[in-house]
Amino acid sequence: MARRRTSLAGAGPVAGRVPPAARILVAGVGNMFLRDDGFGPEVARRLAADPAGVPAGGAAVRVVDYGIRGMHLAYDLLKPVDVLLLVDTVPAEGAAPGSLRVLQVRRGDLDPAAALDPHGMDPAAVLGRLRSLGGNLPRTYVVGCVPADLAEGIGLSDPVAAAVPQAMQTVKQLLAGQVPAG
Template sequence: MTVLVAGVGNMFLRDDGFGPEVARRLATDESLPAGVDVVDYGIRGMHLAYDLLAGVEVLVLVDAVPPDHGTEHDGAPGSLRVLRIRSEDLDDGASLDPHGMDPAAVLGKLRTLGGKVPVTYVVGCVPADVTEGVGLTPPVAAALPGAVAAVVHLLSQHTFTT
């Protein structure tokens, strides 16, 4: 099984660097099963698209996500959300910016590029601050261990062959 854990986000926009930081931590985790690639894509959406075209069966995107207002958690900064993305949730007409990262656009364009959307999850964290600057805010930094655990849990739900 080919599994890709993709950290996405801009580390120069404070909490938008959440995905790359989780990827950095997971890249050194020796307990991950064989067949799991962990990559910090940053804002390289086209690179992610090409890697997905090479054949990925399970994709775990790790990214900052908007708050989910109206829910019991109300999207406080540092809140984690785990989402399952289905092919029908995506817009095939989304515009893919070769110099940016919009994971929904990348996934939406896969079919038109000749690929297929893999089983896809998002492990997301609600940011507190996405203004220019380097370093995560305290609530988002505190969410890192939980995000790593969420990714590991998702991976444990899939069968791996070596």
């Protein structure tokens, strides 16, 4: 089973807005076989199936459940993307399980020498190696949830499952150009 680690802990609070008429990729990442690590894919699946849709506001929005397919995400980022919204778990840093954090990732937050595992997903490694693959880091945000349980197993813990609708709303707010506080 491919394990992954989330190493975007150095990313900072959100600044700025999602530009109108942008090409936006909403990427759910995580391993559904590691309980709460399946948060990102669950949010992406629900957003894609939401009958109300995601507000585009003139933007071209794609919602994709990448799971642990880091190379797939890397290759998709070689196509023109103006804004990347990653949905993933994030380190607690004192917050309770199920808490949401919105971060902005900048090039300086990433290690360009990070090893890119073709059979796994480390978002920081994927984004850090993007330039070496011929791409550029788009404006990147993380809608992250603090996990309660990353043990092997299927299904989100209660606090993380309860955070899914709020994460969906946060993604929609970002897409509408309203950066949530936090």
